[in-house]
Each structure stands twice: as C-alpha cells, then as structure tokens.
Amino acid sequence: GAVVSQHPSRVICKSGTSVKIECRSLDFQATTMFWYRQFPKQSLMLMATSNEGSKATYEQGVEKDKFLINHASLTLSTLTVTSAHPEDSSFYICSARELTRDYGYTFGSGTRLTVV
Amino acid sequence: TQLLEQSPQFLSIQEGENLTVYCNSSSVFSSLQWYRQEPGEGPVLLVTVVTGGEVKKLKRLTFQFGDARKDSSLHITAAQPGDTGLYLCAGGTGTASKLTFGTGTRLQVTL
Numbered sequence: 001g002a003v004v005s006q007h008p009s010r011v012i013c014k015s016g017t018s019v020k021i022e023c024r025s026l027d028f029q030a031t032t033m034f035w036y037r038q039f040p041k042q043s044l045m046l047m048a049t050s051n052e053g054s055k056a057t058y059e060q061g062v063e064k065d066k067f068l069i070n071h072a073s074l075t076l077s078t079l080t081v082t083s084a085h086p087e088d089s090s091f092y093i094c095s096a097r098e099l100t101r102d103y104g105y106t107f108g109s110g111t112r113l114t115v116v
Numbered sequence: 117t118q119l120l121e122q123s124p125q126f127l128s129i130q131e132g133e134n135l136t137v138y139c140n141s142s143s144v145f146s147s148l149q150w151y152r153q154e155p156g157e158g159p160v161l162l163v164t165v166v167t168g169g170e171v172k173k174l175k176r177l178t179f180q181f182g183d184a185r186k187d188s189s190l191h192i193t194a195a196q197p198g199d200t201g202l203y204l205c206a207g208g209t210g211t212a213s214k215l216t217f218g219t220g221t222r223l224q225v226t227l
Contacts, residue, residue: 006158034214043204043220044159093158095215105149105215107158 002028002098006108013084013115021079021111023094029074030096035067038091038110050077084115119143120207122220128224129195136222137190137203145207148181148188149215153202162190195225 004024023033028063031052036044037093048069049057056069066088068080077096081088092111120141129135147166150199151159163172165181171200172179176199178191188197188205 004158036217046216047212049214082196091156095158105153105161107160109158110156111190112156 002104002106004094004106004108006094006111008111010111010112011051011114015085015115016083017109018080019081019113021092023077023079023096023108025075025096028098028100030068031082031099033071033077033094033096035069035079036093036095044093045088081113089113089115120205120216122205122218124221125219126222128226131196131225131227132194135192135195135223139188139205139218141186141207144185145208146170146210147208149206149208150179150190151204151206153204158205162169177222197225197227199223
C-alpha cells in the first residue's frame with residue numbers, strides 16, 4: 001500500500017530558529033500534498049495545500065512567510081517553520097494524494113515540534 | 117466555511133458495548149472518509165463512502181453516508197480495547213480536493 005514517510009518524528013528547537021519537516025511519498029508519486037496542524041486533543045486543521053512545481057495554497061489565517069512550503073518533486077514536500085516561537089509548538093502532519101486512486105489520501109506519522 | 121461536527125466528543129465504554137458516532141454538516145460532500153488516530157501517529161483510513169445512503173461494513177464497524185450526503189455515522193458493535201482512539205470524519209468535495217476534518221470523537225474502551 002501507499003506509504004508516506006515524515007521526518008523528523010520529534011524535534012525540539014530554540015525560540016527564533018527555523019525547523020524543516022520533510023514529507024515523502026515512498027512508493028507513489030504525489031502532485032498534491034497537504035500539511036495539517038493538530039493541537040492536543042483536537043482535530044486536524046489544514047494549513048496549506050502543496051502543489052508540485054508551483055506555489056502552495058494557504059488556508060485563511062496561516063502565515064505563508066512563517067510556514068514555508070516547498071514541493072520540488074513528485075515525492076517530496078517540505079514545511080519550514082521559520083523563526084519558531086513557543087506558540088508554534090504542535091503536532092504537524094502531512095498527507096499525500098495518490099494519483100491512481102480516487103480519494104486516496106495517505107498520512108504521514110506526524111512531527112511533534114516543541115519550541116523552547 | 118464547511119464544518120463537520122462530531123458527537124459525542126468523548127465516549128468511555130466497557131468492552132462488549134455498542135456505540136455510534138455521528139458526523140454532521142450543513143454542507144454537501146461528494147465523499148466522506150472515516151479515520152482512526154492513535155496518540156503520536158497520523159490518521160489511518162478506515163473507509164470511504166461516496167454515494168448517498170451508502171452503507172459499508174468493516175468487521176465490527178458499520179459506516180453510513182446520509183441520503184443527502186451531509187452526514188455520516190459510525191457504529192461499532194461489541195467494542196474492544198483495541199478500538200480505543202480518536203475517530204475523525206473527513207469530507208471532500210472532489211476526488212482530488214482537500215479534506216475538511218470533523219471535530220473528532222475520542223473513544224476509550226476499558227476491560
């Protein structure tokens with residue numbers, strides 16, 4: 001089955017630094033990937049849609065300059081949290097859509113970001 | 117903005133009991149997916165329903181999509197501790213569209 005690898009699974013960084021999270025589709029190509037944020041005991045909130053070879057589409061209220069998304073290939077999208085602050089601490093999850101399957105969304109295992 | 121409200125928000129039951137989780141919206145969706153998520157992990161797809169009135173069964177889990185494609189339900193028969201987790205419904209408006217996630221139902225099944 002389709003597998004999406006997300007790395008790192010956990011990261012602790014100092015306030016003011018930047019952190020990059022990678023999302024890879026291992027056995028399929030994904031022209032579209034999605035980035036979500038999840039606060040404790042809450043549901044997933046879509047942050048942005050990442051399109052291969054073009055600019056990401058951000059949801060309302062999400063700062064595009066703070067959450068930089070790059071989707072340079074059909075198997076890799078990255079989310080960079082720039083100048084991180086403690087309020088950016090959260091669980092970030094990516095998903096990729098498999099082209100050959102309708103409704104075929106596969107999720108990564110998530111990245112727990114803690115900003116200290 | 118499309119919203120998906122799930123009820124109940126939290127459910128604690130004993131092994132062997134039955135339960136139903138509801139997912140409601142005022143918007144029409146072309147597809148409705150159900151996921152289960154465990155702590156520290158990404159959501160795992162359980163089922164996709166696309167036709168109004170559709171019913172799908174997955175062992176002890178029964179999923180139904182409302183006739184108007186605005187709501188869905190998940191029924192678990194004879195719950196087991198392994199069913200514990202966060203259940204999320206998610207609606208889509210096309211085969212390649214972004215998903216709108218429901219508010220989530222946290223289920224705890226005890227011995």
